[in-house]
Amino acid sequence: DNAALRVGHFPNITHAQALVAHNLSRQGKGWFEERLGPGTKIEWFVYNAGPSAMEAIFAKSIDLTYVGPGPALNAYTRSSGAEVRLIAGAANGGAALVVQPDQKLAAPADFRGKKIATPQLGNTQDISCRAWLTAGGLKITQLGGDAQVLPTQNPDQLSLFQQKRVDAVWTIEPWVSRLEREAGGKILVDERDVATTVLVSSAKFLADHRDLAKKFAQAHAELTDWIVKNPEEAQKLIRAELLAETKSDMAPDLIAQSWKRIVFTAETPRASVESFMQNSVKAGFIKSVPDLSKLFEKP
Amino acid sequence: MRRASLATLFFVILVAIWHFIVRAGIWSPVLLPSPQSVGEYLVGAVRDGTLLEATGVTVRRLLFGYLIGIAIGLPLGLFTSASKFAEDTIGVMALGLQTLPSVCWIPLALLWFGQTESAMLFVVIMGTVWSVVIATDTGVRNIPPIFARAARTMGSRGLHKWTKVILPASLPFLVSGMKQGWAFAWRSLMAAEIYVTILTGFGLGHLLHYGRELQAMDQVIGVMLVIITIGLLTDKILFSPIERFLHNRWGTGLR
Amino acid sequence: MRRASLATLFFVILVAIWHFIVRAGIWSPVLLPSPQSVGEYLVGAVRDGTLLEATGVTVRRLLFGYLIGIAIGLPLGLFTSASKFAEDTIGVMALGLQTLPSVCWIPLALLWFGQTESAMLFVVIMGTVWSVVIATDTGVRNIPPIFARAARTMGSRGLHKWTKVILPASLPFLVSGMKQGWAFAWRSLMAAEIYVTILTGFGLGHLLHYGRELQAMDQVIGVMLVIITIGLLTDKILFSPIERFLHNRWGTGLR
Amino acid sequence: MSLREELQGLPPAKLAVEDVSKWFRTSRQTVHALDHISLDINEGEFVCLVGPSGCGKSTLLDIIAGLATPDEGRVMADNEPVLSPGRHRLVMFQEAALFPWLDVTGNVMFGLKLKPGLKNKERREVAKFFLHLVGLEKFAAAHVHELSGGMKQRVALARALAPNPRVLLMDEPFAALDALTREQLYSDIQRIWEKRRKTIVFVTHNVREAVCLADRVILFSRNPGRIREQFDIPLPRPRDINSIELAEYAGKITRALKGHSEEEPAEE
Amino acid sequence: MSLREELQGLPPAKLAVEDVSKWFRTSRQTVHALDHISLDINEGEFVCLVGPSGCGKSTLLDIIAGLATPDEGRVMADNEPVLSPGRHRLVMFQEAALFPWLDVTGNVMFGLKLKPGLKNKERREVAKFFLHLVGLEKFAAAHVHELSGGMKQRVALARALAPNPRVLLMDEPFAALDALTREQLYSDIQRIWEKRRKTIVFVTHNVREAVCLADRVILFSRNPGRIREQFDIPLPRPRDINSIELAEYAGKITRALKGHSEEEPAEE
């Protein structure tokens, strides 16, 4: 059928597959369109955060989206496993804990009474951060505890870090690189094997259009390969797409620097997600580990 | 008594309907949490102190900003009512700025003050001050001139006239202006808290925002109930006594 | 004439002071843009259509939501004023929900409707409807009973009584309630637009938000000026004629 | 009914108050407002009710109007029991109770619009006729608040007359007016009553006013509200409120009124 | 000044209006409100100003009070020119103008508080004394809105008397009251005036009222506002408003009033 496929993503470098494909669609050379067969249209939707994308899935206004595992898991749990399915991986790594260079911060215990900024409550980095602190023996609640985890928008993090009003930031590329370059931040934790972006489908879409979803997942895997093999071209497309979406230009060398820390892979990050689930429980966002049997579904 | 119990019954039935709709599973639990889960959230959040702390932060911000707003707005309003020039300048400005939703000050406040308490205060003050200016001005202008004449013949002038005649005579207007100022301040603080993180403390708006981020509807609805309760309570604690006094004295509004 | 020119002079001097403060370089231009740059932004944004489009989007949302809010609130208010049971139930609910800043509905609205126009509409309606319910209710309750008695003796009852006596008699209250509803709707829409991106159209709130994101103070202040202008204009266009009519008819508020 | 008949007026009605009693129960006390009141009022008679504050005059008027129901007894209008307010018995209150959202003509037409069988043009003509009768044709389009107190009561009178009622019930209609305006209205109402005869029940505190207007003055006493005495006023019309004969009647009734007041505990 | 003197009262003042003229200029027209008014009022005299609406009575009272300034001429109080309002000349208006945010005692004490040299306890006693004088000691703590119109005017009178003025200026103080209340106040004010003699200038529309109260009735005519005639009223006090002798004087003055009115174009 001629049904349009509605796909969401963020204007983030960790959503490289979507950025590249979106830009190709823009140029009329759509990657997915070519591979899903004639007459298929892809509508791209840009979100700035996980909860919005998940809300869009709930409200049935999109079918698929690139998103962090944090919001995806959260949505899965909150809907008792009814609404979302994880159909592929997209990117690992790219996130890091950056600390003030002049502070002696080495282990979780050093963070007692400190302020750590994360991009968003309950997002992937936020949960990693809370879990890491909790594992280190600190007590963390939604609003405070032994250390204060401050969900703060990325641009604000940079200026707060520059003003030394936060002691550390757990965030995602390109902000990790910017914190390093523009604020002299020191990287303390850099987890390359942690999933950063996954491809998620609404359960209903998967049930109704399994064939389309399958083709999409395949095309996604091919695209991932292409990106890994052609980093320069991919980075150009990404830069163009980011400019189109955010009206601000990202320096090519910043993209290149960020690129080094990210691993693009279509492999389903099952282990990472499962340990992530444990972390969510530790961080207190989820009361008990839910049954993950329905979450992973290869179309 | 019968009326009260009928009304109570109505709300009980409302909650029961809510319960059964959730049980029937017509909507996904992401869209509508059960009354139980909302209750559990509230109990939990009261237990671990989150709710109390957030309420404290919010109420403190609100009260401070509001009081400063009144302290600025009242004299400004008296000034605009007393001078034609002030009316044409400050009065016109107040009129314009009052139509500006005070959320719109948030971006400026953040740039000027950063993510600090001052930014929050600034937004709350901007929500209060213009309403108070306009209410004071209108209040003074609406004083029956006979009061001023009577006071003058008895020798009241200057400060005595302002404090013993003009201010009390315009009280009914002042109070309604202050109520409106409170409503606007309350609204803008909630908007500000939902919109930005402040390093020095999380308020109810933040809890609401986080509820959304976590897609935790029980938290969202629980916090909304708390906000409604606070709204009703402040009305009861702050304004009802003043209004009762006024109605009593002026003999108005007695049903 | 002299008054008007004095006031104009005041505002000109205000802008001049602003200009010289910026020129003096006391504050960084990130904190305070020059009047010129604000002017340039406005001219540019008018030229490329951004401003007009955003204004259109915002005003459309506001009007729709507001009208629906009135269409719901007016009958509800009449209902609560007519029935003790409705007063104890819907009336109490309206009182509670009116104290809830309608920004607080945004998280719920987003979960229920997603980032759609419906979510915006919902928030605006929630901002309007309770004010209108309460104003209608108060309006009807404040009608001098002598009007109802006079109408009754002349044989007015039922629908005739409601449309020809009760509604017109409560008009002054209705209008002030609708003004308040408008103020709340306007505030909540701005908050909603600043807080969430809607895929189907960028409003003035979004422009403001982006101004902050880009740290473009000229944009922030420019859009604020536009918002003030719209606020003043709607007051002039929407409410002034009705209020003038009322003052004219009721013989009130003539200075 | 044709416009012509409409302007001529219907014959006045006969009223009979039959053994009416009324109590008001509040949480603190029970007031015995009316105690076995019986009263016959003839077609076209002008009756004034006079008595101290709180003796039940307004209550009785409300009951005759059908705005209140008696606890005992009943009111008959032309041998039909009064059960609810009706177009044939209109009420004028102390406040004019004009509707501020309508202009003067609109107010006069309010009752007319509720009368079926008339074209709008005819209604407009009827309103014009009655505004002329009360001497306010020039103010047909004026707003209510632009009128003086006396003019307002004139409009209220026109509004009450326009639907052509057979009984007019007036509850201290002139109490809030100043003396000069009042005197003007005394002659107006006498003139109009000559032209368009109605059965009128008129409540007042003012004994002179009662004597100036009434065929019969009925004196009430209170606690409980009872009829004390009745006085026929056989003076020729039109009467001048300042005339000596009138003052004599007024003196007699005032003395009767004071006599009754002294029997009962003083008002606080 | 001791509390004792305070309660005894000061001697009344002598007033002299010397050739006073006043115009009101509005954008549309100029009203000649007062035209060369000269008037001597003796210590302790009770003078009533009577005249048609708009003849400048209130304007003259305002000028005597110092609330308005004449365009020509001047007013002397005890041979001192009146330049601004002063405690020695207090005004009572048609509306009681009581302050609703104060209770009855607070209102009576308002003027007293502006008088230096008194202790608060003494002020309270003075207020009590005057409330007793107007017969409202039981309502000392009542709120303004709980009073009837007549009671309000009594409080206003107490408030005006309390600061012990030497002149009392009263602008139609009883116009809005009903006849019974008014009659009560006529005897009250005569009684009080006997006890605490003040120079009183009293404006009214009501000729009987003027005759009942005044030593001298001064008749104004308007366009421009002028003194037409003066009538001395040598009747003994206390006077009864319903007495025959009083009616005779009233008739004479009314005829004079009507005579003047007819000379000028009718009021619209």
Ligand SMILES: Nc1ncnc2c1ncn2[C@@H]1O[C@H](COP(=O)(O)OP(=O)(O)OP(=O)(O)O)[C@@H](O)[C@H]1O
């Ligand atoms: N709705 C009511 N509820 C309780 N008591 C009432 C009510 N209406 C009247 N009364 C009482 O009934 C008595 C008679 O009242 P009514 O108004 O008929 O007196 P009135 O003769 O018209 O007095 P006035 O001359 O002051 O108008 C009064 O004692 C009054 O307090």
Ligand SMILES: Nc1ncnc2c1ncn2[C@@H]1O[C@H](COP(=O)(O)OP(=O)(O)OP(=O)(O)O)[C@@H](O)[C@H]1O
């Ligand atoms: N502030 C004013 N501005 C313009 N004209 C005024 C003003 N005050 C009074 N007038 C005019 O001056 C004239 C005298 O007014 P004033 O109030 O003294 O009359 P009055 O004798 O007290 O009338 P009334 O008996 O109606 O109170 C009137 O024609 C009035 O219209």
Ligand SMILES: [Mg+2]
């Ligand atoms: Mg009555």
Ligand SMILES: [Mg+2]
């Ligand atoms: Mg006057």
